[in-house]
Amino acid sequence: MMTKTSRISIAALAAAGSMAAPAAQAAWTLNMTPGISAMSRAIYSLHMLMFWWCVGIAVVVFGFMIFSLVRFRKSTGAVADTKMLHNTRVEIVWTLVPVLILISMAVPAARVLVQTEDLAGAKLTIRVTGYQWKWGYEYLDSGVSVLSTLDRDSNHARELGSGIDPNTVPNYLLSVDHPLVVPAGVKVRLLITSQDVIHSWWVPALAIKKDAIPGFINEAWFDIDADKIGTYRGQCAELCGRDHGFMPIVLEVKSKQDFEQWLKSQQETAKQAAPAAG
Amino acid sequence: MANTEHAAAAHDDHDHKPHGFWGRWLTTTNHKDIGTLYLVFSCVMFFLGGSFAMAIRAELFKPGLQFLDPALFNTLTTMHALIMIFGAVMPAFVGLANWLIPMQIGAPDMALPRMNNFSFWILPFAFTLLLATLFVPGGGPAGGWTMYPPLVLQTGSALPLMIFAIHLMGASSIMGSINVIVTIMNLRAPGMTLLRMPLFVWTWLITAYLLIAVMPVLAGAVTMLLTDHFFGTSFFNAAGGGDPVMFQHIFWFFGHPEVYIMILPAFGIVSEIIPTFSRKPLFGYDAMVYATASIAFLSFIVWAHHMFTVGMPLASELFFMLSTMLIAIPTGVKVFNWSTTMWKGSLSFEPPMLWAIAFLFLFSIGGFSGLMLAIAPADFQYQDTYFVVAHFHYVLVPGAVFAIMGAVYYWLPKWTGHMYDMKLAKWHFWLSTIFVNVLFFPQHFLGLAGMPRRIPDYATQFADWNMVSSIGGFGFGLSQLLFPLLIWQCVRGGAKATDRVWEGAHGLEWELPSPAPYHSWTEAPSLAVLEHGAPSHDTHG
Amino acid sequence: MSETHTDNSKYYVPHGSPWPILGSVALFCLMLGAVSLLNDWAGGWALLPGALLLASMFFGWFHTVIGENQHGIYNRQVDRSFRMGMMWFIFSEVMFFAAFFGALFYARQFSVPWTGGEGVKLVNKLFLWKHYDAGWPTNGPAHIGGRADGTFEVIPAFGLPAVNTLILLTSGLTVTLAHHALRAGHRGALKFWLACTFLLGFTFVGLQAHEYGEAYRELGLRLSTGIYGSTFFMLTGFHGLHVTIGAIMLTIIWLRTLKGHFTPNNHFAFEAVAWYWHFVDVVWLGLFVFVYWI
C-alpha cells in the first residue's frame, strides 16, 4: 500500500517539477519571471510557495482518490462498507489541517502585501497616464514627459491581412517608440491614472500591476536592483477597447548616472522645443 | 411541513399531454416539459457559445491577426462568456432542477407551474435581444462580460439591447429560483425532512437563495450603466462624484456568488453520482450540507478578490484576501467527503461516474489555482492574464459542464426509458477529458509567462502554447458533437431501461417507472423505501 | 392528478396556460420599444404595443387565478406556495434597492472623500481635483449638472418629505386596520380603510411629483446633477414607481372587495398586497433617513 502511494506521489512530483523548471528563454515558457527587484522576488517566492503547497495537497488528495479508484473496484470483487456514514474525528482533522495550511500561506502573503503599499522614501515620481491606446509618462520633478506608442514595425505587421510574418518583427507587439526610462537602484514612485477608460499598467519584471482609473490616482513603487540594467517589457492589462492588445510598456533601466544624463538631455530638447512651439 | 390536507380539486385529469406541438411546448406547465425545454435551450446555447470560442481559438492559433477585427474579437469574447454563463450553464441547472426536484422530493410538479413556464419562455426572447446586438450599428458589446465602465459606455446601439437582455435573464432566474425554493419548502413528501433531502435538492435550494439575492443587484448595476449613458447620471463618473470602481464592487457583489451559482448544483450532482457507483452512502452528509451553506455565505464577502489591482486601501485588500482563502476550507470538506465516499466502496465506472471522477480531479486543480489567485500580491502578477482564464475554465468546463454531462448520462435513462450507447458515451468522455486538458492546462503557462487575456494577437513567445491550446480546443469542440448524437439515439430508442437503472441508485426518482410518468408523484410516496443510508436491494440494474 | 387518482388529488396542477408566453412576448416588445426609443430609432409610441400586451397578460393571468380561487380549487398548500412566492419576490425587490443604497453609501463613504483627497488618496487632490472640497451633498469635483453655475440645492428633510413619511406610515396603519376588519368580517370597515390606504398612496405620489417639479425648476436638482442627483432620483424614483404600483394593486383589491371577494380565512391576494405595501413603507424610511436626512 505504502509503496504504491509513494510511487504515485513521486510521479506527480516529477510532473510538477517539470512545470517549475527554470523558464526557457522565449518559447515554451512555463513559469513567471522572478523579476528585477526585491519586491518582485518576494512575490515570486509567494507564488512558488503557493504552487508547492498546491502540489503537495494535490499529491495527498489525488493519491488518496487514485488509491481508492484502483483498490476498491467492483470488478476485483470489492464489497462496499455501507456502514461508513461519517467520522467526527476525521472530519475535524480535515477541517483544521487546511486552516493551519492557510495560516502558513496568509502570514507571508500579508507581509508582502504591506510592503507593496509602503511608499516612503521614493526619490523620483513619475506620473503614468493611460490613453486609448498609448501611455504617457511625466517626470514630475523635472518636467520631462514622454508619449509611448506601439512601434511602427509591429503596428504595420499587426494589421489584418498585412502579409507580414510576426516572427520577422523584433519584439513583435512588445516594443514602443519612446520607452519609459528609469534608474536602477532608486526608489521610484508611480502615480497612475487615465484620461479615458480603465487601463492597467503592468510590467511582470517589476511585479507591478496597477489599474489606471479615470478621475483617480493609484500609487505604486519599485526599486530595481542596481545591476539589472536592460530593457523589460509589459502590456496593458485591462480591456480598454479595440486596441487593448496594442499598447505595450517598455522599461529601459539605466544606471543612475546614465539616467541623470538622459533626463538632462530630455530637458534640453524640451527647452528648445518649447519656445519654437510657443 | 408536508401537505396533509386533501382539499377537493375541481378539475379534470391532467394525465394527457396537451395536443399539438405548439400547444404543448408554448403553454406547458409541466415540470418535465419545462425541464426539457431548458435543457434543449441550454444545449443550443452551449454550441453557439462554443462556436464563438472556436473562433477565438482559431484567431489565437498563431500570432498576427488572422481573420478577426480586434473589436469583433472582443465582441466574441464578451458574447462567448454571456452565452455560456446565462445561456448554457445556468439554464442547464434549472432544467435539471425542474426535472429532478419534484421527483426527488416526492412532489407532483413544481409549486408555481405557470410561473415556471414564464421563467423559461423569457429566455429565448432575452437571447434574441442579446444576439441582435451583433447586427446593430456600432457592433456588439465588446467590453467583456464584466461590462466595466467607462469602456462599456462606448458601446453603440447595442448597449440598451444588452442591458435589457440582462434584465430579462435576471427576471427569468429570479422566478426560477422562487419556484425552486417554494417547491422544496412546501411540497416535500411527508417524512422528507430537510436533512433527508438528496444533496442535489440541497445545493439547489442554497443556489436559489444566492440567485434571488444577487440577480437584482446585477439588474441594479446595469440599470446604472443605462442611466449613466442615456440620462446623464454620474454613478461611474469621477467628475460628478461617482467612481468607475463602484461599478466593479456592485458587479462582483453579484459576480462572485454567480460563479458559485454555477458550481453548487454541480456539487449536488456529483454528490448523487459518486455514492451510486460506489454502492455506498455519501460520507458525511450533514457536513456536506453545512459546507455548501458556508460556501454560499462566504461567497457574499469575498467579491473584491477580482479587484486586487484597482487600488483599494490596504485593509480591504487584506480582508478580501483572507476571506477568499477561507473558502478552501468548506470546499476541501466536500472534496474529502467525496473521496472518502469512494473509500471502501465497490466502484464501477459507468459514464456518469467517469464524469464525476474527472470532476473531482479537474475541479480541484481549478480550485488550487483559485487559491493562488486569492493571494493578493501574487494576484498582481496573475490578474487579467491567461492564468485566470485557465483557472475559471477549469472550474467551469471540467467543473460545471462536466457535472452537467454526468447528470445527463445519469438520469437520461430515467427520462427517456432507454439506455444509451455506452461505448459512444465513453468515447465522448475520454475525448473530452483529454482535450479539455490540452485546451486549458497550457493557458496556465501562458498566463505565467505574461500573456494578458482579451487580446486578439500576441507576442511571438506565446505562440507555442497557444497553438497547443487551440488544437485542444478544436478537439474538445469536435468531441462535443457526439453528445447530441447520443442523446438523439437514446430518445429514439435503445434497450429498455429498468426503473432503478443503476444498481446502486438510491432515491425517490428511482422508485418511479422509466420513463418517468408525465406527472411525477400523484400521491406522496412513502419514504420507508429509503431508510437513511441503506443501499438499494433492487438488483435489476 | 392522473385519471386513476382524480378522487383525491392533493395538489393543483394547472393546464397549459397561454398567459406566460404572452407575457414573454409582451416583455420582448416592451424592451424592443425601449431600445428603439433610446437609440432614436422610433418615437415613444414604440413602447405602446408592449405595454398593452403586458397589461392584457396581467389582466388575463390574474383573472384566471382569481377565478380558480373563487371556485375553491386551491387548497391550503397552494395558498402557502403563493405566500412563499410573494415573500421571496419582495426579498428580490429589497436586493434591487440594496444595489442603489450600496451606490449611495459607496459614494458618500469612499468615492467622494477620495476625489477630495482624503486619507491615503491625497494625491487625487494634489494632481487631479485641486479645487474640490469634498462634502455631501455634492455634484462632484467638476460640478456636473445643476444650475447654470453648477450649484444646486437639496430638499430639506423636514418639509414635504416629513409629511410624506407621515402619509406613508399612516397608510401602513390603515392597511393593517383593513386587514383586521377583513379577518373580523367587518366588510364596511374593510372597504373604508382600504380606500384610505390607496388614497394616501396616491397622495404620496402626487406630493412626490410636486417635489420633483420644484427640484427641477428651482433647486437645480436633476437626475443629471452629479452623484447626488443620480442617487437621489434613482432611489426616490424607483421607490415612487413601487408606490404607484402598490397603490394600483390596492385599488384593484378594493374593487374586488366591492365585488365581495375575500373571506376571513382566504385572502391571500389581500395579504400579498399588504406585504408589498409594508415593504414600500420600509424602503421609504431608509430613504428618508439616508437620502433626505443625514
Ligand code: HEA
Ligand atoms: C464555477 C466557477 C468558479 C469557482 C468554483 C471558483 C472558485 C474559486 N475562485 Fe474563481 N473565478 C471564476 C470562477 C470560479 N472560481 C471566474 C469565472 C473568474 C474570472 C471572472 C473574470 O474576471 O472574468 C474567477 C476569478 C477568480 C479570482 C480573480 C482573479 C483575477 O482576476 O485576478 C480569484 C481571486 O481570488 C478567484 C479565486 C477563487 C477561489 C479561492 C475559489 C475557491 O472556491 C476554490 C476552492 C477549492 C479548492 C481550494 C480546491 C479543493 C480543496 C481542497 C482539496 C482542500 C485543501 C486545500 C487547501 C487547504 C488549500 N477566482
Ligand code: HEA
Ligand atoms: C461556463 C462558462 C464557459 C464555458 C463552458 C467556456 C468554454 C470555453 N471557453 Fe470560455 N470563457 C468564459 C466562460 C466559459 N467558457 C468566460 C466567463 C470568459 C471570460 C470572458 C471575458 O473575458 O469577458 C471566457 C473566455 C474565454 C477565452 C479568453 C478570451 C479572451 O480573453 O480574449 C478563451 C480562449 O481560449 C475561451 C475558450 C473557451 C473554449 C475553447 C471553451 C470550450 O469548452 C467550448 C467547447 C464547446 C464547443 C466548441 C461547442 C460544441 C461544438 C461545435 C460547435 C462543433 C464545431 C466545432 C469545431 C468547429 C471544432 N474562453
Ligand code: CUA
Ligand atoms: Cu489599455 Cu488595455
Ligand SMILES: [Cu+2]
Ligand atoms: Cu470570485
